[in-house]
Amino acid sequence: MKNKISLSVVTALCLTTLSLNAYEMKPVGFKAMGMGGTGVASTRGSLSGYYNPALLRFSDYTAEFSANLGLRLRDSNVIDNVDTLNKIDFETTMDNIATGTTTATDRANIINAQNTLNKIGTNNAFMLSATPSLTAQMSDALAIGVYANLDVGLRLNIDTNHLDLIFDTGSGATGYQYFNPNDGSYTDSDLATYQSSSLEYAINSNNGLTYIQVDTMALVETPISYAEAFEKANGTYSLGISLKPMNLVTSSQKVNLGKSSSQADSDEATYETTYKPTIGLDLGFAYVPRDSGVTFGLVGKNINSPKFKVDKSNTGITEAYKIDPFFRAGVSMSVLDDNAEFAFDVDLQKSDTLILGEETQNIGAGLEFHPSSWFSFRVGAMQDIASEKFDDGTILTTGIGFGLKWAQIDLSAMASTKSGEYDGQTIPRYTALNLSLVSRWGDGYNKKIPEGQEEAHDYENDDSLTFEEKRRLQKDAQRAQDELDKEVK
Known part of the structure; x- marks a missing residue:
């Protein structure tokens, strides 16, 4: 664990x-x-x-x-x-819990972790x-x-009903202990409680309780x-x-x-x-x-x-x-x-x-x-x-x-x-x-044609030009005309 x-x-x-x-x-x-x-x-x-x-x-x-x-x-x-x-230093904290040498900092870390996992719950998402x-x-x-x-979509599924620190000590049906992070005490637990509320059980089992x-x-x-x-x-x-x-x-x-x-x-x-x-x-x-x-x-x-x-x-x-x-x-x-x-x-x-x-x-x-x-x-x-x-x-x-x-x-x-x-x-x-x-390549923004050229050719009725060529030439001719009008004014 x-x-x-x-x-x-x-x-x-x-x-x-x-x-x-x-x-x-x-x-x-x-x-x-x-x-x-x-x-x-x-x-x-x-x-x-x-x-x-x-x-x-x-x-x-x-x-x-x-x-x-x-x-x-x-x-x-x-x-x-x-x-x-x-x-949170989980590894050290969990080592201390296993050996019964927890400190006030360890207990505070565990409480913080439980609160954070509860906050995550299932209302989360991450996409890259x-x-x-x-x-x-x-x-x-x-x-x-x-x-x-x-894309990758990632979601943490945290079963908030399984956050208690109940451990399987490997001693059979009665080999379960509950750790209380509030006072650092240990008490005996049982299989039914382990399966219904243990964080270790939710993480270790393949029953779809807590997973990514x-x-x-x-x-x-x-x-x-x-x-x-x-x-x-x-x-x-x-x-x-x-x-x-x-x-x-x-x-x-x-x-x-x-x-x-x-x-x-x-x-x-x-x-x-x-x-x-x-x-x-x-x-x-x-x-x-x-x-x-x-x-x-x-x-x-x-x-x-x-x-x-x-x-x-x-x-x-x-x-x-x-x-x-x-x-x-x-x-x-x-x-x-x-x-x-x-x-x-x-x-x-x-x-x-x-x-x-x-x-x-x-x-x-x-x-x-x-x-x-x-x-x-x-x-x-x-x-x-x-x-x-x-x-x-x-x-x-x-x-x-x-x-x-x-x-x-x-x-x-x-x-x-x-x-x-x-x-x-x-x-x-x-x-x-x-x-x-x-x-x-080719025509772009604000490409002006020589002044007066717009009057030298009837672009609208020139069948040799494609639609886009007509549009570009008409557009540029109008810009040139507008600039000429400004100069005259």
Whole structure:
């Protein structure tokens, strides 16, 4: 018993670093993460295949390539309490209890540990996520990407009815002793009491009383995206589609709190299920009213409810895994003579998470300032309006991109207003970071054409130009005309 609790803390922390798996529509890439998670009406270019393939027709550049790595940590009632348990010298304390040489400090530590375990109970959750991706936009109609959604969900299940220090001394049915941490006394106990209230019994037995639930899921998508635009009297409509081969691996296990981290890690493959690849379908819609800087967007992800059939399972799972459709809407608006953009997104439904019974539904807003092709700055905010376990508060976001147009570095960060503490360090309940390398080619923000050129050619009726080329030229011509008007005034 003396090393069970201390090992449980180590096991929990090690598993969160060795398992990276799960799926939900998380903020991905450089622009969205800095703008409150928005993207359905504002993320154009190479990442359109993830947010809304219809936005390809409104891309700001002829071609764009990006490599992205995002990491996210989300905590509810775990970090603070694990920190408290780590600060208690369990091994020495339990040695002293076993030898009958406890001190006042030992007794205080045990009482603190029991109170902390009672506080944890079952109302807790911890998630660690990674969202690496490689994306390429080859034209104003075609893009391809590889997106990985990798998560681990961890929950401590503490049976608060089994926190008494009753030990099995190995002397048969009567060989049980109860330790009272209030006065340091020992009294005889029995098997029935041991089974009904002992912390040692709850930890050591395989009866599902006190354990760590670890669920993982790795989903890799490779969307091939295409968009087509339609010009009407009231504006431009765009429809986009993403066909995406999908691969899935999951695992689920209950880790005994008394098991060492090395044992738990070596057992991980035993709980893994690999599924056969399948095909998912995303559809996107975008609308830009004529003579406006507003874009409306709507995306439906996995609208065909892709189903994964089991390929290999070490746990006997035979049931197929299905991902339900998910819908999100958004709006964006260019402001400040197209030097900035405002965006707003809302999930139109709740979606499940890797934590059993936990749902999420996000709303977010953000602003990007992009005065030139070599610099951009973003701020935003996001909030989960459906979560019951995670109490993040408002999640604040920011990002900055800089460098040559064809070789830029982009950094983004998200942090919640509510935080916990571990090892003396304050850690936001929700923390996310993203690093991107971006290369863009062709027209971009604020690319001016020579004065008067807008009058030298009728772009609207030039059939040799594509829709996107017309849009770029008209946009740049209007900017140049506005600047000329200012000079005249």
